[in-house]
Amino acid sequence: MSKIDVVIMAAGKGTRMKSSMPKVLHRLGGRALLQHVIDTANHIQAHRVVVITGHGAEQVEAVLATQTGLEFVRQMPQLGTGHAMQQAVPLLDDEGVTLVLSGDVPLIQADTLLALLKLCDEQHLALLTLQTPTPAGYGRILRNLQQQVIGIVEEKDASEVQKKINEIYSGIMAVPTRLLRQWLVRLDNRNAQGEFYLTDVVGFAVADACEVKAYGIDQAWQVEGVNTPVQLAALERTYQQLQAQQLMQQGVRLADPARIDVRGELICGADVDIDINNVFEGRVTLGEGVRIGSNCVIINADIGAGTQVLGFTYIDGEDKGVRIGSGARIGPFARLRPGADLGDEVHIGNFVEVKNSSMAKGAKANHLAYLGDLSVGERVNYGAGVISANYDGANKHPTTIEADVHIGSNSVLVSPLTVGAGGTIGAGSVITKDTAPGALTVARGKQVSIPDWQRPVKKSK
Ligand code: UD1
Ligand code: MG
Numbered sequence: 508m509s510k511i512d513v514v515i516m517a518a519g520k521g522t523r524m525k526s527s528m529p530k531v532l533h534r535l536g537g538r539a540l541l542q543h544v545i546d547t548a549n550h551i552q553a554h555r556v557v558v559i560t561g562h563g564a565e566q567v568e569a570v571l572a573t574q575t576g577l578e579f580v581r582q583m584p585q586l587g588t589g590h591a592m593q594q595a596v597p598l599l600d601d602e603g604v605t606l607v608l609s610g611d612v613p614l615i616q617a618d619t620l621l622a623l624l625k626l627c628d629e630q631h632l633a634l635l636t637l638q639t640p641t642p643a644g645y646g647r648i649l650r651n652l653q654q655q656v657i658g659i660v661e662e663k664d665a666s667e668v669q670k671k672i673n674e675i676y677s678g679i680m681a682v683p684t685r686l687l688r689q690w691l692v693r694l695d696n697r698n699a700q701g702e703f704y705l706t707d708v709v710g711f712a713v714a715d716a717c718e719v720k721a722y723g724i725d726q727a728w729q730v731e732g733v734n735t736p737v738q739l740a741a742l743e744r745t746y747q748q749l750q751a752q753q754l755m756q757q758g759v760r761l762a763d764p765a766r767i768d769v770r771g772e773l774i775c776g777a778d779v780d781i782d783i784n785n786v787f788e789g790r791v792t793l794g795e796g797v798r799i800g801s802n803c804v805i806i807n808a809d810i811g812a813g814t815q816v817l818g819f820t821y822i823d824g825e826d827k828g829v830r831i832g833s834g835a836r837i838g839p840f841a842r843l844r845p846g847a848d849l850g851d852e853v854h855i856g857n858f859v860e861v862k863n864s865s866m867a868k869g870a871k872a873n874h875l876a877y878l879g880d881l882s883v884g885e886r887v888n889y890g891a892g893v894i895s896a897n898y899d900g901a902n903k904h905p906t907t908i909e910a911d912v913h914i915g916s917n918s919v920l921v922s923p924l925t926v927g928a929g930g931t932i933g934a935g936s937v938i939t940k941d942t943a944p945g946a947l948t949v950a951r952g953k954q955v956s957i958p959d960w961q962r963p964v965k966k967s968k
Pocket of ligand 1: 582
């Protein structure tokens, strides 16, 4: 196939979103609408990917600034889809084919685009169309008696008879670039909206005896656009259903495919079980046999084989990530923060928070505890209510707990500190100094009992 130049139109205002954010930056499945389209474009090995920005251009370009291979063209003011393409066409290669996409039609699939490009075959004008019982608002496909496509009429310009046509234009076309260039200069804005319509090129193609081909798809969601919050929410559900289907096809067992949200990439090994109401964000990997209880949020984390995450656990690796080894048990009601690095068979129980800390194989913190900036050795037992005081009000300091240590309940470990291997800390201790290996360390008021002590009695008035 020849060179493909992709042009993504993203300059429109998106008034009906009623949002200060440009429409194409609203998120679907955790990614900007426009990002979905760019990612799909990257799948078809385009020669260039040109994004037309206009409304909120600076914001849109800033969001995409770090991505390589994108070119931006600004359309100011926005005088219609044809006018938008007029801004882009100077960048395009006459030898190739231009594929026109919309920044607000996020779920178009690469294989559909490849089929459209094949139909275009470097010589025809190929339109992606859909038969729909609800064509209102879309451009209608006009055909002659031989069923050849002869034009597209916009809703606002359509006659009552034309409005009854059920075949609509998706906003996506593939067109030989040298022909597109010739047709764009012939556009005018004599229509109901006073805009330069890209769709008018269909009439020019017919006049120039260039065959217009329609590629009809039956999956409406692929061409559904987002114009309102209601449409955004509906398309989000569609997207989540698709992802749930894909996961189940890979063998992942979902308790309810309608109650999982994947806002990023979820990579699962064999025999993964996921209960209801779970949210996955960023990049999450679940090893073989991982079980996720109900109502968890898991963001940017790697979870090893056979590990169980029990209900209501909140894991957010942010940019540093969270890593959990195999055979571990996390939750219920646990919170893992960035830099939590938990080894095999680690147990984290209810109301335990772990931040920027490593725990070696078999270490346990089962109840009501905080672990911050800790390095915890193998088999350590971190008692109920133990707090690492890692912050002196200005700086954070690390603490090392060597292997086989037992920390008694309700202790405070004031960093920086090393608790020597095999040592024991008595319950309720405030530990401020290093302790020797094997030692029992108790740092609390001694227990005192006063026998037969009389409580004060209330004075009479
Ligand atoms: C367009 C098509 C219509 C089709 C529909 C599919 C035209 C004239 N009509 O209508 O036939 O059924 O899409 O969804 O093309 N944009 C710009 N600059 C502009 C105007 C729009 O970049 O000056 C961008 C928008 O940001 C959007 C896309 O082009 O991404 C489509 O624009 P929109 O106004 O939504 O077109 P429709 O009226 O829906
Ligand atoms: Mg419009």
